[in-house]
Amino acid sequence: MSSFNNLQIPSATTMISTAASAAAVAMVVRSFVREYVPPELQHQIFLKLRKFTSSLSSQLTLVIDEFDGLTYNHIFKAAKIYLRPTNVPSDTKRFKVVLPKKDENFSITLDRNQEIVDSFNGVKLKWRFFSNQIKSKYISSPGSRGPYNWSVKSELRFFELSFHKKHRDMVIESYLPYILEKSKKIKEELKTLKLFSLKNRMLRMRGGMNMWEDVIFDHPMSFETLAMDLDIKKKVMEDLERFVERKDYYRKVGRAWKRGYLFFGPPGTGKSSLIAAMANYLKFDVYDLELASIRSNSELRKLLISTANRSILVVEDVDCSIELQNRLRKAKPNNKSLHQSTKRKYEVTLSGLLNFIDGLWSSCGDERIIILTTNHKDRLDPALIRPGRMDVHIHLSHCTPCGFKILASNYLGITEHQLFSEIEQLIETTKVTPAEIGEELLKIEEPEASLRGLIEFLQMKKGKNL
Numbered sequence: 001m002s003s004f005n006n007l008q009i010p011s012a013t014t015m016i017s018t019a020a021s022a023a024a025v026a027m028v029v030r031s032f033v034r035e036y037v038p039p040e041l042q043h044q045i046f047l048k049l050r051k052f053t054s055s056l057s058s059q060l061t062l063v064i065d066e067f068d069g070l071t072y073n074h075i076f077k078a079a080k081i082y083l084r085p086t087n088v089p090s091d092t093k094r095f096k097v098v099l100p101k102k103d104e105n106f107s108i109t110l111d112r113n114q115e116i117v118d119s120f121n122g123v124k125l126k127w128r129f130f131s132n133q134i135k136s137k138y139i140s141s142p143g144s145r146g147p148y149n150w151s152v153k154s155e156l157r158f159f160e161l162s163f164h165k166k167h168r169d170m171v172i173e174s175y176l177p178y179i180l181e182k183s184k185k186i187k188e189e190l191k192t193l194k195l196f197s198l199k200n201r202m203l204r205m206r207g208g209m210n211m212w213e214d215v216i217f218d219h220p221m222s223f224e225t226l227a228m229d230l231d232i233k234k235k236v237m238e239d240l241e242r243f244v245e246r247k248d249y250y251r252k253v254g255r256a257w258k259r260g261y262l263f264f265g266p267p268g269t270g271k272s273s274l275i276a277a278m279a280n281y282l283k284f285d286v287y288d289l290e291l292a293s294i295r296s297n298s299e300l301r302k303l304l305i306s307t308a309n310r311s312i313l314v315v316e317d318v319d320c321s322i323e324l325q326n327r328l329r330k331a332k333p334n335n336k337s338l339h340q341s342t343k344r345k346y347e348v349t350l351s352g353l354l355n356f357i358d359g360l361w362s363s364c365g366d367e368r369i370i371i372l373t374t375n376h377k378d379r380l381d382p383a384l385i386r387p388g389r390m391d392v393h394i395h396l397s398h399c400t401p402c403g404f405k406i407l408a409s410n411y412l413g414i415t416e417h418q419l420f421s422e423i424e425q426l427i428e429t430t431k432v433t434p435a436e437i438g439e440e441l442l443k444i445e446e447p448e449a450s451l452r453g454l455i456e457f458l459q460m461k462k463g464k465n466l
Contacts, residue, residue, distance in 0.1 A: 060168055064159040073118045075176060078183035079159050080109055083116055083127055120175050126162040131155050188283055193217035196287045197304070198294075210304050217286055221276040225410050227403035227434040228270060232394060236274070239392055240282060244367065258368045260357060264377040265396035268435030271373045274396065275314055285311045286371065291318070297352030304356055309366045318372045319379040346358050350381060399434045401427055407434060411441035412450055417450040426458040436461075 050397040066076045079462075085095055096111045110116060112131035117124055133155050134137045163171055195217040199210075223233055243259045263271040281287050287307050294300050307313060357370055372390060374380060385393070401424035409415050427437075444450040 035086045058165055059162050060165040062161040062171070064161065065391065066157040075180065076157075076159065079127070079161075081183040081186050082179045083110055083118075083129075084186070089206075103124060120178065121170065123167050123170065125171070125175065128160045128162070129157070130160065131157045152182065191283055193279060193283065194285045196285060196307075198288075198290060211303055214285075217276075217279060219276040219280065221273050222280055222413055223277045225406065226270065226277045227399065227406045227410075228274065228396070229400055229437075230402055235394075236278070236394065237281065240278065243369075245284065247366070257366045258370060260391045261369065261371045262377070262385050262390035262393045263371060263373045263396055264393070265356065265375070266433060267375055268433035269396035269398065270434050271396055272316070273434075274394070275312065275373075276369060277349060278369070278371075279312055282310075282312075282369075287311055287313045287314050289313055291315060291348055291353070294348050297348055297355070299354050300348055300352055304365075307365065307368070309368065312369045312371060314371045314373070316373045317375065319374045319376055350384065352388070354383060357384075398431045399427055399437055403434055407437050408451075411438065412445070412447045414447050417447060417451060419448070419455065423455060423458065424449065426455065426462060430458050430462040432458060432461060 003170040004093055034363070064076050064079060067073060094111045094114050096109050110127070112129060115126060115128045117126050119125070142216055161171070193216070194214040196212040196214045226233060239259075247257055263274060265271065275286065278284070285308060289303065291300075294303070304313075372385075373378075377393075384390070404423060404427055405420070406413065406416070408420070423442050436457075437454065440454045441450050444453055
């Protein structure tokens with residue numbers, strides 16, 4: 001009992017001093033390791049050092065590696081997007097700025113070994129970014145959907161998130177999900193839209209290469225500048241808004257989260273412009289799929305799998321791409337030898353396209369829009385355009401007086417003019433496309449001269465149609 005009484009318990013001041021000394025020693029060791037220890041050994045030493053310092057602190061540290069084995073860690077990517085200087089209050093003075101190829105927005109992220117302090121629900125959370133050089137190795141590329149997309153990695157990157165131990169549950173249950181959701185919104189705000197087209201067949205056949213090539217989709221068309229009937233325009237916008245907000249509903253009723261549109265009408269009536277307006281409205285990338293360049297149904301499935309979520313897949317002039325005409329129409333007699341000599345080499349079938357649009361493979365991805373365009377709806381097989389495949393049919397016809405006013409505003413910057421009434425009467429009695437009117441308005445910038453030129457064009461066109 002007396003020995004217990006004689007035991008001296010260190011004071012709080014002594015304990016704090018000891019902890020501070022240990023922390024100082026740890027800082028010295030860390031500096032020494034960075035200076036003299038080979039890069040490939042630094043990571044292991046730093047792990048040991050962090051375990052030692054954490055044992056003396058009430059702080060808890062979460063390590064968020066870039067990869068879990070060969071699998072990309074999506075919380076790492078979310079943190080990288082979230083920890084931008086414009087999003088998180090910080091005294092950090094050093095950030096990394098990159099302008100990716102085929103992009104128009106700067107990527108601003110933490111530089112290596114930099115620290116940033118965030119606040120969430122009144123709790124301070126400290127982030128630190130580490131990057132250590134490693135021996136080069138092949139790792140699956142982030143965001144790649146195919147099995148052969150690999151890239152060389154020569155550094156080991158990870159975040160450390162430190163906070164008081166008592167906030168552990170709050171961080172895991174609330175803060176990390178908040179970062180995931182916030183990063184998605186930031187990514188969409190900074191997104192540069194892309195237009196994807198198929199690479200040539202020889203490049204697609206090479207293993208390990210992406211099947212698509214992309215350019216920046218910089219089409220200026222919007223629903224505001226689209227020369228279309230206002231009721232149809234409103235219908236499309238409301239349908240798009242309802243679609244993107246119903247993820248849980250689609251899952252509940254057992255349907256893939258996709259929407260099919262069929263655009264039909266004469267050439268020059270605005271089918272491509274409507275696609276551009278939809279892409280800009282939703283901030284969805286566009287995939288331009290040429291069925292005539294695909295050799296088999298299996299290749300079509302591979303292309304579908306390699307497309308990203310939140311995208312628009314377009315098949316233009318579907319009736320001209322491959323033999324997809326109405327199976328119920330009477331087949332025309334063909335000379336056998338001529339038929340054999342001109343037989344297409346392409347093997348994509350109607351059943352393959354139907355499975356692509358509405359079969360099991362159509363569920364390989366979320367929030368997708370599929371658009372088919374045609375000048376001749378009557379030539380398409382009813383099975384291709386039925387509800388559930390092509391859910392919305394939009395007839396894009398000749399220009400209307402409403403469409404003309406939008407074009408006049410776009411091209412001439414005017415919303416009213418004394419010549420409008422004469423032009424509108426001519427438009428109502430003449431079959432003219434928005435493309436034709438736009439071309440006429442483009443010739444002269446001065447409003448009155450341009451409108452008089454348009455009247456002459458319409459009168460001439462009306463005379464030819466009589």
